[in-house]
Structures are given as structure tokens and as C-alpha cells.
Amino acid sequence: MVPNKEIVVGRSSDLDMVLVEEMVSRKHARIAYENDAVVIEDLGSTNGTFVNGEKIKRAQLKEGDRVLIGTSILKVIVVEGAPGDQRPNLEVVAAQRRTSPRTMSGSIDEVPLPDLLQLFATSKKSGTLVVRTEEDAGRIYLKKGVICYATINDLDDLPPIKCIFRMLTWQKGLFDFDPSETKEFAKPVEVTVQEVLMESMRQLDELNEFREQLPPLTAQLLVETPLVRPLRDLTPEDLDVLQLAHNFGKFATVLDRSESTDVDTARVVLKLIDNHYLRIE
Numbered sequence: 169m170v171p172n173k174e175i176v177v178g179r180s181s182d183l184d185m186v187l188v189e190e191m192v193s194r195k196h197a198r199i200a201y202e203n204d205a206v207v208i209e210d211l212g213s214t215n216g217t218f219v220n221g222e223k224i225k226r227a228q229l230k231e232g233d234r235v236l237i238g239t240s241i242l243k244v245i246v247v248e249g250a251p252g253d254q255r256p257n258l259e260v261v262a263a264q265r266r267t268s269p270r271t272m273s274g275s276i277d278e279v280p281l282p283d284l285l286q287l288f289a290t291s292k293k294s295g296t297l298v299v300r301t302e303e304d305a306g307r308i309y310l311k312k313g314v315i316c317y318a319t320i321n322d323l324d325d326l327p328p329i330k331c332i333f334r335m336l337t338w339q340k341g342l343f344d345f346d347p348s349e350t351k352e353f354a355k356p357v358e359v360t361v362q363e364v365l366m367e368s369m370r371q372l373d374e375l376n377e378f379r380e381q382l383p384p385l386t387a388q389l390l391v392e393t394p395l396v397r398p399l400r401d402l403t404p405e406d407l408d409v410l411q412l413a414h415n416f417g418k419f420a421t422v423l424d425r426s427e428s429t430d431v432d433t434a435r436v437v438l439k440l441i442d443n444h445y446l447r448i449e
């Protein structure tokens with residue numbers, strides 16, 4: 169960017185950067201190079217301006233920052249000009265699909281799921297967010313910005329809240345958001361994006377405390393024979409996980425079948441292994 173020059177972003181055709189979509193205001197945001205720094209200022213837009221997932225009124229940008237305006241994502245990069253001149257610039261890294269002006273697509277490497285969900289919640293969007301990795305495909309269904317259901321690989325026995333928490337740990341993959349795709353569910357959930365994000369952060373912090381101690385998802389969990397420790401020493405939650413291990417064996421299946429969160433189930437599995445109720449094969 170050029171010092172003392174600003175870029176106004178919005179839907180109006182006479183602006184410096186035009187984003188023609190319903191979630192962008194006519195004059196949405198202002199970006200300028202001031203005092204050797206790139207700053208962005210929201211101009212009172214309806215749906216807000218986000219930097220790295222956080223809604224802002226004014227913020228200083230640095231290299232690698234992600235700016236969400238409507239359904240377009242801008243990324244700050246450094247462009248070399250004259251010798252010694254390395255000024256930040258902006259690059260569009262994901263935007264609406266040209267084949268369908270109502271459908272948004274991109275990469276969660278560039279736009280993490282928390283950022284996307286915050287955007288959809290703020291703008292009270294309805295539709296389906298589909299996220300695909302090399303191994304899995306997940307769907308999060310929203311109604312007026314509230315999460316009403318979620319699935320991974322169309323598994324009916326995997327609770328929707330557990331699906332959402334798992335998807336929020338995905339770091340790589342592609343996403344599509346289609347506001348025209350809506351469904352009705354026999355057992356819908358109703359949870360706000362803010363609630364989901366706060367709880368997922370808590371669970372992730374807890375999981376990181378013992379993640380390295382966990383067996384691989386493909387590991388077989390076998391009940392020790394003979395059982396030396398008495399079953400009466402276990403809580404009802406412990407017994408539920410022990411029964412799942414006995415019935416299904418595979419660690420990944422135990423996590424899927426458990427009614428508890430992945431974090432709580434994994435913690436119980438470690439307890440059962442440490443106390444010689446289970447062993448890994």
C-alpha cells in the first residue's frame with residue numbers, strides 16, 4: 169500500500185475494492201497505510217468486519233492476518249518494492265464461488281472454522297457448512313446463525329455436538345457454505361456459536377494436557393483377564409467406558425459410542441489403562 173492512501177471496501181461500484189454480495193454494506197470498511205502500519209476501520213457495516221475471527225471497529229494489521237468482509241477473505245502479505253521497502257499489502261485468498269454468487273467456498277487452512285462460524289452467527293445466516301478433509305466430511309447446519317445440527321461422514325449414532333467439537337480441531341481441508349441447503353431433523357439441537365467456541369476451547373485445553381499419552385485411534389482396547397482390581401472401585405461413567413471397550417474394542421469406536429465428550433471419555437480410558445482394567449493391543 170502507498171503511504172497516506174486509503175482503500176475503501178464495499179458494495180458500491182465507485183469504491184476502490186468492490187465486493188458485490190448481500191453481506192457487504194455499500195461502504196463497509198476502510199484500509200489505510202498510516203505511520204508505517206496498515207490499519208483497518210469498520211465503517212458502521214451491518215454484518216461487521218473481522219480480523220482473525222474477532223469483530224473489530226479499528227485494528228492494526230500485520231503480515232498473515234485474515235480479514236473477513238462479507239464472505240470474502242483478505243490476507244495481509246508483504247510485497248517487496250524498492251530496496252529496503254517491504255510494505256504490507258492485501259491479497260484475496262478466498263471469496264464467493266463465481267459459478268454461484270450465493271455460495272461461499274475456500275480453505276480452512278486460510279479461514280479457520282471458528283472465523284467462519286462467527287461470521288455466520290453475526291449475519292444470522294441459514295444454510296449448510298460442508299467441510300472436507302482427506303479422511304472425513306462434516307456438515308454443520310445453521311438456522312438464523314444458530315447451530316441446529318451437525319454430522320461427520322453421515323454417522324447417525326455420533327451426537328451432533330460431538331461432531332462440531334471434532335470439526336473445530338481440523339486444521340486442513342476445504343469448505344463450502346450453501347445458504348440454499350436446509351434440512352429438518354428429528355432431534356435437532358439449538359446451540360449458539362459462542363457457546364460452542366467457548367466449550368471447544370475448554371475441551372481442547374484439557375485434551376492438550378494428556379494428548380501424548382493417548383493410544384492411537386486405531387488401537388484395540390482389551391479388558392484385562394483376569395481382572396485383579398474390583399469393579400466396585402469404578403464410577404458409573406468408568407463402567408460405561410469399560411463396557412464399550414469390551415463390546416467394540418477399537419479406541420475410535422469407543423469415542424464414537426460414548427455419550428460423554430471425547431475429552432472425558434479419553435480421560436477415563438487412560439484411567440482404566442493405568443489401573444489395569446484395560447490394556448492396549
